[in-house]
Amino acid sequence: MAEEAKNNGGEHAVVVAAGHGSVEAAAGTAVIPSDAVQNPGLPPHRKRVTDLDPKKDKSAERTVYTLFYLSIAGSLGAVLAYMFFPIETGELMAIRLHTMFVGLGMALALLAVGIGAVHWGKAIMADHESIDYRHPVASDAPTREGSAEVFKLADEESGFSRRSLVRNSLIGALIAFPLPGITLLRGLGPQDRDPVELAHHTMWTEGVRLARDPSGVPIKASEVTIGSAFHVIPETLNHEDFEKMTLDERGGSVHLLDAKAKAIVLLMRLNQEDLHELPERKDWSYDGIVAYSKVCTHVGCPVALYEQHTHHLLCPCHQSQFDVSEHAKVIFGPAKRPLPQLPITVDDEGYLVAQSDFHEPVGPSFWERLK
């Protein structure tokens, strides 16, 4: 503190002109000229109409108690509305009316009592300005000295400064004592699972049929006309099959929605000539039909806004755009990586099936994604 005050050259630079009738205790860095305008003091009090005219006063009083009575009426109205606008028919209109009339009754009750009280305060209660005096926030010098003395005495009596080993070991103990509590929080996540491992697997494996979301009816390649978009889940993603599967078959997921959150896919069919495929991924599509993970590589919203002529996929959350004709590469927005492609083919019966799981983790980036 002392050093700062010393280095604060500002105090020397200013023209501090206390006095001259000014009430300022200390001007700080302010520059106050010697002939500064003086505070003229409070302006004369203006009386209200209710102070001058007893009739007006009476009428204000009437307004206030009328408002209070109105408030009672509002409260009772809300109770009556509660009773006489039943919602048990399930009719939306009934619920609508119930909500509105109970609400309007309450609003009337609240606004009337509020406005009445404020009007009372403004128009009827004495309105002479009052003045409170301020004192510096800091305690006065004797109090400060007294409190410093308290600390000093406590230090002496306890030996807190003197017995350094006691003090330091106490600090150590206090630092260590929350550790078990923090450790307990490890239990927030399952002990025996590895999130990195889980993020690398989904329910898709070789031969799993692509099915419609949410009905689970499998899709034949012949049903996917050009320009179509199908929202796809694995055929086995339903409660009945899911119960029977091992954890591995579920892609490690315990709950159905956990599995679905990783496995959702958008299936589209383009004209073959519109599809610009990498040679090594040429057999990942079937007859112009391609399947991409629906989970955005930015923060994981479902990317499902497909434009059939531009072949753009748009994420509605943060506007990342992906070009389906070029392996869903990013063409706009905050996402960096293309959507992972699900390699597909058809089975003997003509149904679309996965060739394997995704070849990379789906969804938003995470630290160990390349592991």
Added chain:
Amino acid sequence: MSSTVTETPASSQQAQNGSSRFTAAAANYIDERTKIGVAVKEFGRKVFPDHWSFLLGEVALYSFVVILLSGTFLTLFFQASMVETHYTGPYVPMKGVEMSVAMASTLDISFSVRGGLLMRHVHHWAALLFVASIGLHMLRIFFTGAFRKPRELNWVIGFVLFILAMAEGFTGYSLPDDVLSGNGLRIIDGIIKAIPVIGTYLSFFFFGGEFPGTAIVGRLYMLHIMVLPALVILFIALHLAFVVIHKHTQYPGPGKTQQNVVGFPVLPVYAAKAGGFFFIVFGVIVLIASLVGINPIWNYGPYDPSPVSAGTQPDWYIGFADGMLRLVPPGLETEWFGYTWSWNMLLPLAIIGLFIVLVMIYPFIEAWVTGDKREHHILDRPRNAPTRTAIGAAGVTFYAVMWAGASSDLMATHFQLSMEGVIHGLQALLILGPIFAYQVAKRICIALQKKDRSIALHGYESGRIVRMPGGEFVEVHKPLDEYESWQLVSYHDYAPLMLRPNDDGRIPFSQRLRAGFSRWFFEDRIVPPSKGEIEQGHHEGH
């Protein structure tokens, strides 16, 4: 001790009638057990200054009370469980649909509990008003310089309340487990996973396994109805205690000094006004709630990772963060040392974090720059602190552009623009907007100061033109009375800090930096007119 015994019957004998005898007896009973008389005498006639902008904090406080009341009602019916069930209530499009108990109970509150929908509306609208009024209250504090000594810590406390309010809002938004809130949590999951080293595990702990899991609603519920409200109440108590200790600031004006507070006493005027105002705020919220719907979860349906709605946005107070996520430049993700570095998330987080910290510690920055160590109880008119006002305008613009970013898609459809154009425009505005706002605000402040000075010196333009004997036409200026004049001239001129060598005869870099900031902060200032100048001005003006 015996004196108390003898006094009690004496005071009751003085009572004139039954009711005042009862009041006196009750007051005596309570005081003998609580010593409340001291508090009443100390605080009962405490003075509060009257200005509309001083009520913004009260709006926040009262909204919070409304939130507590309506929230308590909702907890009687809401079940924070993610166990699967099938909806059996009256809303036809949801009949038989599989959903979590949380969602089903929220639908029941809306459709099957009398007054339930009204209370959901009240709770949600009050929450939006709560955060909005805190924001406006903070702007008032900032632009009037009310955060200066001795109130810096109370600014920080208030700022913590703002953050807590946002956390309260977000946890509440996530509870119904509908498609909107689920996708909001999905985004939170994506953001957490982007944190280097620990992100994957943090998300794993947060959701109790994989996203979405079955734990998150229960965990957020605990935060929403217990931990966060307790913290909010604690910080409100601190905040208000400091208001009492510091006494309220007041705007400059005749009769108002650094040593007094001019206004009305708590009892009775402020009790009536502030008490009445609570009911008014409550009434406005209920009026809105009874007429305007909010968050129709039955449209969104139960959370399922597959669907999403066009126009998926958070509530307004999280909008700035969502907007920042949208406005980052493309392609910001690198793979270094075999790990993924998601700069497209880390950069916005860093910018938002820096912005928040700067706002939080602004009082200390300004105190350091100005070197001002006085207590300030008289507020600045924003024009009389041009640099601070300009900084505020720049900050508000920066926030507003981030915020607008969250509705880029809606701006595109509603103004028939291309979404890409809107985003590129906002990206440019994010950088240029604050600079522009800074300059404009500063110029406007200085222009207003000049106008004030000219009016103080020459009086108002009366609009009356007179012809002088010499044939010259002049407009008569109407001089101000001393009260009007004081309003215009009662501010201080400040000098920038001067560089002075320390004991070693050197000027350390930190001091050069500080002096540089100080010069910048106080440049272009307009000196308030002195008494002599005003007298001279009046002669010239006529």
Added chain:
Amino acid sequence: MARAKKNLRKSGRRHPLATVALVAVGLLVTGAAYAGFSQTSATAEVDLTSPATIEAGEKLFGANCATCHGAAAEGTPDGPTLIGVGAASVNFQVGTGRMPLAFQGPQGMVKPQQFTEEQTLQMAAYVASLAPGPALPETQYLQADSDDEGVANGASLFRINCAMCHNVAAAGGALTEGKFAPKLTGVAPTHIYEAMITGPQNMPVFSDANISPQDKADIISYLKYIENQPAVGGLTLGSIGPVAEGLFIWVIGLGAVIGLTVWVTAKSN
């Protein structure tokens, strides 16, 4: 659970008084007017296979469409080929006024129809005669009369397949480069159905193999349900979600409260 069961038992069909009450407070309540069901099918009395109809359609086509789509509907740089798009596509594009285009923009806009229903169907017949394509929908799927289960099924399908572009409340949404998915309220069931099977503009195709005709009927029933039922919460603010709610609280809510603070602190007369 007991409460839920009770509701199920009590929730019958529409209460006779509801409509009366609705009319009485309609103005006060919301802007969600109780719009009657729009006209249903467009199949009218025009025989799409008769040579006379096709010939009339060809003439209309030559005069109004050939500039962009080519004399034989083979397509030009200004407009795609219409061979194989089917009658449904013509009825949708012309019937909603999107075609003929007013100007080349990001996408065709809805405007007042330029042709009568009969003329539209004649052109549809002509285009359908060029090559097989999606035919006009059958009237039975356009009645929007699915039962409760159907409405719930339609809602579920709508959320999965449609909501990401058209918004969960069918209020519309933005697409890339100035394109948008329009709002679906006030759209005739025929046109909703035809849009699904033809995939107009950039909308993907939802063929009958993907979403069965009955499922489409359920989706239409759901859309008409949310269109015709009163908005249960009151004013919907355009059903566009939290952004509208945020604007409302800042402008109207906080505006009203600030007005009241000024009154509370102003000195009385």
